[in-house]
Amino acid sequence: MRQKLIILILIFIQNAVFGQSNFSDNPLDAIFETKDSKNFWEAFDKMEKSKGNPFVEYMQKGSPGVKAFTENRIINADSLFAVVKKRKADYELSRNVLNGISTKEKRVRAIYSALKYWYPKAKFPPIYFVYGRFNSGGTSAPEGIVIGTEKLQNLDGISGLIAHELIHYQQNITGKDMLLKWCVMEGGADFIGELISGESINKIEYQYGEQNKDKLCQEFVERLKNSDYQDWLYGTSKKDDRPNDLGYWIGYKITESYFNNQKDKQKAIEEILNIKDPLQFLKQSGFLDVYIEKHQKSKKGSFDAFF
Incomplete structure (x- = not known):
């Protein structure tokens, strides 16, 4: 039930984002909004002296990013206050983390410009650095890219994370909801995000995937048409030592293979961003051909019938 709820939330976010029309199409217009960090620390420093909840003001003054983070993450000022009191030392680790954000801002503008080259139709959302309850490092919302600043101990990897969310x-x-669809969505964001930023953000998953490629590809062929996401996205059953979100890795590999097979690379990026039939995309990628042929042979079916 929890997995289905997560997927429904993602579908809602995705549809809302697609309907967003007020983002700039100029990569140099990228907005970095950090006022929520200042407001958070003002509230934090009032905790010992204030008789009430100082985070009420933080919420009231909040940017659209705080509002986007509220419903499923911050919840309300009381929920935030309770976590901050309990984890004061953990929050303190990020107090000065945004001090070097200006250098990252220049880097992100370059990443945005790279996407504009590969995909001229690209839109560029604002980026909000907010404080939540240690339950999200970042998300794509209709308001823009939202970063959970409390989870940052430094700015290493922030450009890659923003690049990934930008692709979403x-x-x-489109196409029927199935494991394959969601894996190529996440893996595609990783692939194009890495292409424009030069940074990989899921190193543990990718290392495990490469080390266990044969076993995982066989399993994925059995599972890819199902709506059961366990062990591939958003959690594992603990049946083995795999990390969370191996779907990012296999989605990346499928996308990479598709990209490499296309002569017109710029057109390939547009096609990756606008997949209409995930099964046909998989077929054209050729990445799992050997495993699909083996699977179909065991079922006495043809290769083409799989798709």
Whole structure:
């Protein structure tokens, strides 16, 4: 039930993002909004002296990013206050983390410009650095890219994370809901995000995937048409030592293979962002051909019948 709820939330976010029309199409217009960090620390420093909840003001003054983070993450000022009191030392670790954000801002503008080259239709959302309850490192919302600043101990990897979330704003992937669809959505965001930033954000999953490729590809062929996401996205059953979100890895590998097979690379990026039929996309990628042929042979079916 929890997995289905997560997927429904993602579908809602995706559809809302696609309907967003007020983002700039100029990569140099990228907005970095950090006022929520200042407001958070003002509230934090009032905790010992205030008789009430100082985070009420933080919420009231909040940017659209705080509002986007509220419903499923911050919840309300009382929920935030309770977690901050309990984890004061953990929050303190991020107090000065945004001091070097200006250098990252220049880097992100370059990443945005790279996407504009590969995908001229790209839209560029604002980026909000907010404080939540240690339950999210970041998300794509209709308001823009929202970063959970309390989870940052430094700015290493922030450009890659923003690049990944940026791609979700460009995606319009349709077709029947199944494991394959969601894996190429996440893996595609990783692939294009890495292409424009040069940074990989899921190193543990990718290392495990490469080390266990044969076993995982066989399993994925058995599972990819199902609506059961366990062990591939958003959690594992603990049946083995796999990390969470191996679907990012296999979605990346499928996308990479598709990209490599296309002569017109710029056109390939547009096609990756606008997949209409995930099964046909998989077929054209050729990545799992050997495993699909083996699977179909065991079922006495043809290769083409799989798709």
